[in-house]
Amino acid sequence: MTVQPSPADPAATRVLVLNSGSSSVKYQLLDMADHSRLAVGLVERIGEETSRLAHTPSGEGERRERTGPIPDHEAALKAVAEELAADGLGLDSPELAAIGHRVVHGGKWFTEPTVIDDAVLKEIERLVPVAPLHNPANLTGIRTAQALNPGLPQVAVFDTTFHTTMPEHAARYAIDVRTADDHRIRRYGFHGTSHAYVSRETAKLLGKDPSEVNVIVLHLGNGASASAVEGGRCVDTSMGLTPLEGLVMGTRSGDIDPAVVFHLGRVAGMSADEVDELLNKKSGLVGLCGDNDMREIRRRVEEGDEAAKLAFDIYTHRLKKYIGAYYAVLGRVDAVVFTAGVGENSAPVREAAVAGLEELGLAVDSDRNAARDGGPRLISPDYARVAVAVVPTDEELEIAQQTYALVNAPAA
Incomplete structure (x- = not known):
């Protein structure tokens, strides 16, 4: 499944990576011109009185923390946007090309990273029964980020994508085929972004x-x-x-x-x-x-x-x-x-x-x-x-x- 994006402004070289969990948001802002990290942070215990945001800008900037109740993901991402803006790295920056979202489960249909639209959101939502702990939180992060900057491209990068090349004899369980197909029961695999990155870097190490x-x-x-x-x-x-x-x-x-x-x-x-x-x-x-x-x-x-x-x-x-x-x-x-x-x-x-x-x-x-x-x-x-x-x-x-x-x- 592919959605064709509009070409990005060539001057926009930054990507914000969001990993939204059920009660946390991890984030990094990277400049793809040199792969430098401009900011790294974590919001944890979302929905609790003891919520905490830790933000570390690159270079000479010191780590900053804020504690106190952060009621939901919308508030968490707004707080992240404020921290980035304080460093001149706000979500409205013309240098920001896109937001990349980690999405845990993409089934067998998402075989590559995908620009998010309504159809993509519906498919991620349809996969909730096979990823009830992860996909709902990923969806919340995506929708909140879309609301903060509706014109910015949002891209889903799936943990399962790297494993969609598995042959059927490796991906299928030996159960009734109709039951398996009706309920999407097969082997999907996870940690795909890590396996992809590390396998390539290993080849590089071997020359x-x-x-x-x-x-x-x-x-x-x-x-x-x-x-x-x-x-x-x-x-x-x-x-x-x-x-x-x-x-x-x-x-x-x-x-x-x-x-x-x-x-x-x-x-x-x-x-x-x-x-x-x-x-x-x-x-x-x-x-x-x-x-x-x-x-x-x-x-x-x-x-x-x-x-x-x-x-x-x-x-x-x-x-x-x-x-x-x-x-x-x-x-x-x-x-x-x-x-x-x-x-x-x-x-x-x-x-x-x-x-x-x-x-x-x-x-x-x-x-x-x-x-x-x-x-x-x-x-x-x-x-x-x-x-x-x-x-x-x-x-x-x-x-x-x-x-x-x-x-x-x-x-x-």
Whole structure:
């Protein structure tokens, strides 16, 4: 689905990236002339008396905070606009080319970033049943931003878009086809902007074109997902209809026998909502050991805590299974790459995930793995047949790049 934008003013090189959650708004203002960040901020606890806005301008500007009730997203975005205007970066600036919105679920119909109009909004709304926690908040952010500057192009960049290249045999669940089609049940995948960005940056790190490289990307944050990327195109990913499937996460179970849901209903008398709450918010690492912060889990492991050790072992065992599975899917792997908060910062996770896979050409150099370095880097020894890398993700830059490219595309 594509909406053709009007060509942007060539002097307008700035893009505001908005990520609207149910009670928060994260934002960054980027100048696409040099990819610099002009401002970064967060509004949190929207709708509470203890709402907070933290705004940091680039350069010499100091971080500013305001606290107090922010009743809704409209008030939150108005406050963001005021902070930007105070730095001469207001939403009415002629240098602002567009606003790029992170939208979690675009189904299989949105295969590229899309300029938002009424039809696009209706389709995002129709997808709410398969993304009830995310799409409503994304819609609120879009509508509020439209009201603040009706003439400014608004672009939706979907978490699912990168994964729409999956072949049907990877995207389909083995259930009745008519039931699946009637209710849009298939594997969509998420974290797509991160997987797209990191797979390209990994190819660059290897000195190759993305079309020449097969990469397994491990996006490991509080939410976690893996993808198999063949020549720049996703051919499989671990998350499915929702972000629950796949790897063990901070509070989500990841892969589980579907019959567990029926069992809990019959034996424990749990409702569907209660099981949903259990699997999404009370499982994963926090369900296993009470913590979802990998730093705290590692501290407990080093102190001999058995629950923390078991949680860590389950987490890394699942990672290893997906590396092996996606190695088989791809047939040839040029790199396994770790990204996001845990992937970029936890050397023990990276080491444990790769340990024992030497026959597949994978190994980690302990010194390189332990080194603290914020940039893209190889952590495998020189002799390794398959590169192991750490590549910091930048989802905001990816959204800004896709947004800017779309609004500056020549008219068809």
